[in-house]
Amino acid sequence: MALDIAPKRLPVPEQSAEERIKNFNDVVIGYSIEEAVAESARCLQCKNAPCIKGCPVSIDIPGFLKAIKEKDLEKSWDIISQYTNLPAVCGRVCPQEKQCEGVCTVGRIKGYEPVSIGKMERFIADWKAEHGSKVAPKVPEQTKGNVAVVGSGPSSLTVAGDLAKMGYKVTVYEALHAAGGVLMYGIPEFRLPKAIVRREIDNIKALGVKIETNVAVGRSVTIEELQSHFDAVYIATGAGTPHFMGVPGTSLNGVYSASEYLTRINLMHGYEFPKYDTPTKESEKVVVVGGGNVAMDAARSALRLGAKSVQVVYRRSLEELPARIEEYHHAVEEGVIFNWLTNPVEYVGSETGNIVGVKCIRMELGEPDASGRRRPQEIKGSEFTIEADTIIEAIGQGPNKVLLSAFQELKLNKKGYIDADPETGQADPEWVFAGGDIVTGAATVILAMGAGKKAAEAIDKYITEKKAAGK
Amino acid sequence: MYKIISKKLVVPKEFDVWVEAPRVARHVKPGQFVIIRTNPQGERVPLTVADYDREKGLIRMIFQTVGKTTAEFADMNVGDCLTDILGPLGTPSEIKNYGTVLMVGGGVGIAALFPIIRALKEAGNKVYTILGGRTKDLVIMKEECEKYSDELLITTDDGSAGKKGVVTDAMVELAERGVKIDQSWAIGPSIMMKFASLKAKELDIPMFVSLNPIMIDGTGMCGGCRVTIHDQIRFACVDGPEFDGWGVNWNEFMNRMRQYKDEEKMSLEKYKAEMGEE
Ligand SMILES: Cc1cc2nc3c(=O)[nH]c(=O)nc-3n(C[C@H](O)[C@H](O)[C@H](O)COP(=O)(O)OP(=O)(O)OC[C@H]3O[C@@H](n4cnc5c(N)ncnc54)[C@H](O)[C@@H]3O)c2cc1C
Ligand SMILES: Cc1cc2nc3c(=O)[nH]c(=O)nc-3n(C[C@H](O)[C@H](O)[C@H](O)COP(=O)(O)OP(=O)(O)OC[C@H]3O[C@@H](n4cnc5c(N)ncnc54)[C@H](O)[C@@H]3O)c2cc1C
Ligand code: SF4
Numbered sequence: 186m187a188l189d190i191a192p193k194r195l196p197v198p199e200q201s202a203e204e205r206i207k208n209f210n211d212v213v214i215g216y217s218i219e220e221a222v223a224e225s226a227r228c229l230q231c232k233n234a235p236c237i238k239g240c241p242v243s244i245d246i247p248g249f250l251k252a253i254k255e256k257d258l259e260k261s262w263d264i265i266s267q268y269t270n271l272p273a274v275c276g277r278v279c280p281q282e283k284q285c286e287g288v289c290t291v292g293r294i295k296g297y298e299p300v301s302i303g304k305m306e307r308f309i310a311d312w313k314a315e316h317g318s319k320v321a322p323k324v325p326e327q328t329k330g331n332v333a334v335v336g337s338g339p340s341s342l343t344v345a346g347d348l349a350k351m352g353y354k355v356t357v358y359e360a361l362h363a364a365g366g367v368l369m370y371g372i373p374e375f376r377l378p379k380a381i382v383r384r385e386i387d388n389i390k391a392l393g394v395k396i397e398t399n400v401a402v403g404r405s406v407t408i409e410e411l412q413s414h415f416d417a418v419y420i421a422t423g424a425g426t427p428h429f430m431g432v433p434g435t436s437l438n439g440v441y442s443a444s445e446y447l448t449r450i451n452l453m454h455g456y457e458f459p460k461y462d463t464p465t466k467e468s469e470k471v472v473v474v475g476g477g478n479v480a481m482d483a484a485r486s487a488l489r490l491g492a493k494s495v496q497v498v499y500r501r502s503l504e505e506l507p508a509r510i511e512e513y514h515h516a517v518e519e520g521v522i523f524n525w526l527t528n529p530v531e532y533v534g535s536e537t538g539n540i541v542g543v544k545c546i547r548m549e550l551g552e553p554d555a556s557g558r559r560r561p562q563e564i565k566g567s568e569f570t571i572e573a574d575t576i577i578e579a580i581g582q583g584p585n586k587v588l589l590s591a592f593q594e595l596k597l598n599k600k601g602y603i604d605a606d607p608e609t610g611q612a613d614p615e616w617v618f619a620g621g622d623i624v625t626g627a628a629t630v631i632l633a634m635g636a637g638k639k640a641a642e643a644i645d646k647y648i649t650e651k652k653a654a655g656k
Numbered sequence: 657m658y659k660i661i662s663k664k665l666v667v668p669k670e671f672d673v674w675v676e677a678p679r680v681a682r683h684v685k686p687g688q689f690v691i692i693r694t695n696p697q698g699e700r701v702p703l704t705v706a707d708y709d710r711e712k713g714l715i716r717m718i719f720q721t722v723g724k725t726t727a728e729f730a731d732m733n734v735g736d737c738l739t740d741i742l743g744p745l746g747t748p749s750e751i752k753n754y755g756t757v758l759m760v761g762g763g764v765g766i767a768a769l770f771p772i773i774r775a776l777k778e779a780g781n782k783v784y785t786i787l788g789g790r791t792k793d794l795v796i797m798k799e800e801c802e803k804y805s806d807e808l809l810i811t812t813d814d815g816s817a818g819k820k821g822v823v824t825d826a827m828v829e830l831a832e833r834g835v836k837i838d839q840s841w842a843i844g845p846s847i848m849m850k851f852a853s854l855k856a857k858e859l860d861i862p863m864f865v866s867l868n869p870i871m872i873d874g875t876g877m878c879g880g881c882r883v884t885i886h887d888q889i890r891f892a893c894v895d896g897p898e899f900d901g902w903g904v905n906w907n908e909f910m911n912r913m914r915q916y917k918d919e920e921k922m923s924l925e926k927y928k929a930e931m932g933e934e
């Protein structure tokens with residue numbers, strides 16, 4: 186097929202690797218208007234638009250791209266904002282290569298790259314914030330009912346924004362001192378600037394949503410209080426409880442979970458110590474265990490904190506790496522060293538209880554396991570030691586427990602997550618809806634948002650019917 | 657919000673404050689704590705709720721100044737507001753009628769012990785309390801603890817009040833008098849809790865201790881507060897802070913408390929310089 190469009194996407198300007206490892210600023214600089222207009226012209230405006238189906242919140246992608254091509258950026262924003270309350274976030278952190286861009290028609294043609302959808306979404310959101318018209322949104326009357334939302338991550342923010350638009354009075358409760366969930370405490374500044382998260386949260390507040398921080402539901406507010414004050418409750422408390430491998434030496438000083446490491450840096454601004462009060466340690470030799478986004482974020486953060494060497498140990502190979510490919514490439518460019526098919530067996534400590542090294546073993550891939558991936562097996566006698574003064578484990582997380590332990594009647598599934606209808610988010614008891622990582626286990630921002638979207642509709646239906654029945 | 661209603665210096669470097677925190681006051685139980693921040697760039701610091709007034713929506717905290725955050729809290733005045741208070745956090749103490757209980761407190765840990773003493777007394781227990789300190793003036797809340805104890809013993813290192821010696825000496829004394837203890841608690845400096853636990857094990861008395869590792873979120877999300885109890889990793893902020901004292905890996909626990917020593921010192925010095933002190 187001969188097409189009169191450029192086969193390659195327009196490269197997006199980025200900070201150079203040497204420059205960016207010295208700061209925590211956004212790695213990607215983003216398209217200029219001219220570049221965005223040029224890139225949008227690569228969209229074929231497919232009738233069947235597979236990209237829309239690839240997007241968990243079904244953004245009208247050809248629609249917003251066409252508006253960019255026509256240089257009507259305000260209209261492009263209007264289209265996007267019908268579907269998502271967090272476009273600047275999604276445009277930055279969605280695993281686009283597996284979603285909208287993964288099914289883009291252009292990308293399926295040999296020698297062609299898919300349209301740069303994610304980068305265009307972020308372009309519009311950032312443009313709107315800087316240059317767009319600033320008409321305060323109409324705050325709908327809050328007459329349809331009262332909804333409480335537990336947690337303030339992307340799933341909660343989506344449900345809250347959508348319900349507010351429908352005319353509900355929404356109160357979001359967040360345990361930490363800042364709203365945003367993983368967007369604030371987990372994903373680093375250089376991938377997702379916190380000012381942008383705050384900006385998108387302010388947009389949601391402008392719809393009349395009330396956000397109360399320092400409220401741990403189940404402790405500061407009881408489940409009974411929620412039930413008596415609200416018509417329905419949406420729970421999206423996330424999967425943040427870090428797992429540890431449990432190898433000897435796990436409690437040595439200098440061994441962190443990625444959650445702790447990243448929380449110190451992001452939520453507490455440890456990289457600005459002592460201007461901010463929470464310290465981080467200066468490390469020279471850092472070893473990160475794991476291969477997901479969380480591991481990449483920890484490794485790249487360690488470099489920016491001044492570590493001389495950062496090595497990732499991952500028990501499978503590059504092919505199985507769960508991290509976004511863009512993050513992997515960025516990590517390699519920045520100098521992170523990858524040890525494939527390697528697993529730690531022991532953390533070695535000094536007499537004073539500080540970590541000095543990690544004993545690892547080489548692995549080989551055997552038969553596929555339940556997840557379909559080939560299972561890594563230890564190669565006997567292949568142990569070796571990597572010197573390290575900091576170890577960061579990023580091997581996965583479990584459900585957050587504060588709420589679950591206070592809510593015994595809530596039905597959970599076998600893995601300990603909330604048992605909720607995948608279509609509506611409705612849980613048992615029926616006045617409870619749930620979504621995001623606390624239902625699926627650690628997943629993605631956009632899936633958490635998708636769950637929030639569906640739940641908002643289901644909650645609206647539930648409350649409307651309940652009120653009609655006079656209950 | 658979180659306004660300081662009263663503030664008192666109890667002994668050098670220890671302050672007794674009442675602060676507005678209605679949600680905490682409404683729900684807090686003995687053994688639970690809050691996390692506070694003193695400024696918008698501040699560290700999250702855990703403090704035990706030493707008392708509460710549910711009607712007025714107030715909580716009481718008794719704290720010792722050790723580093724930057726507690727120094728800054730100490731410099732705040734009645735009418736000032738804390739930036740954040742989150743709570744109540746942690747699993748409450750197991751309050752029931754055990755029969756006879758022994759309550760061992762030291763230093764600022766006495767503040768955390770007090771509401772547990774009161775609740776156990778109200779639950780019908782016979783209560784023996786041992787309070788220890790280096791010297792007379794450092795043993796706080798004597799009258800309050802005495803009010804809810806059947807017998808109060810005091811030990812000081814220098815003999816300026818009660819018996820000269822340490823709290824474990826008083827534990828032995830009670831045992832020698834034939835007092836049979838069904839359950840005990842020890843809250844105070846790590847080193848005191850360690851030796852009290854060892855002694856309790858020797859005397860075959862079950863003992864809870866309240867561990868105070870370095871915390872960040874306080875909601876089970878970072879794992880920084882992990883402690884090893886009977887060879888298992890537990891998170892003090894959600895699984896604790898109270899644990900079976902017999903099972904604590906004390907060396908590991910005390911070592912982890914030293915993790916940020918240099919950074920903490922730097923932070924305190926910077927604060928003092930800014931405040932024009934020393
Ligand atoms: C380091 C890291 C990097 C990631 N990178 C990516 C990425 O690049 N792309 C991507 O798509 N996804 C990424 N993810 C995953 C993504 O962030 C999550 O899937 C998503 O944030 C889940 O959203 P959520 O709304 O379910 O909950 P969370 O974002 O987990 O938010 C839950 C919130 O609930 C609060 N809470 C918990 N219990 C209570 C309670 N009892 N009362 C009140 N509040 C409570 C928590 O404090 C938290 O703020 C990453 C995750 C991490 C940790
Ligand atoms: C559950 C719990 C309840 C507590 N209750 C009380 C209380 O009622 N009254 C009271 O005075 N103190 C209490 N503490 C200890 C108190 O949190 C620390 O003294 C405080 O965090 C020190 O902060 P800082 O900035 O002033 O000192 P920093 O400069 O941060 O630290 C100085 C020293 O204090 C220790 N420390 C640091 N952070 C902590 C921490 N999070 N927890 C314990 N020790 C720490 C370290 O050994 C450190 O070297 C409690 C701690 C926990 C975990
Ligand atoms: S939200 Fe994510 S999946 Fe949907 S269009 Fe944007 S980048 Fe693609």
Ligand code: SF4
Nearest residue numbers: 228229231236289290
């Ligand atoms: S699939 Fe690709 S080319 Fe087709 S409409 Fe979507 S973005 Fe445009």
Ligand code: FES
Nearest residue numbers: 874876878879893
């Ligand atoms: S303080 Fe973070 S898990 Fe306990």
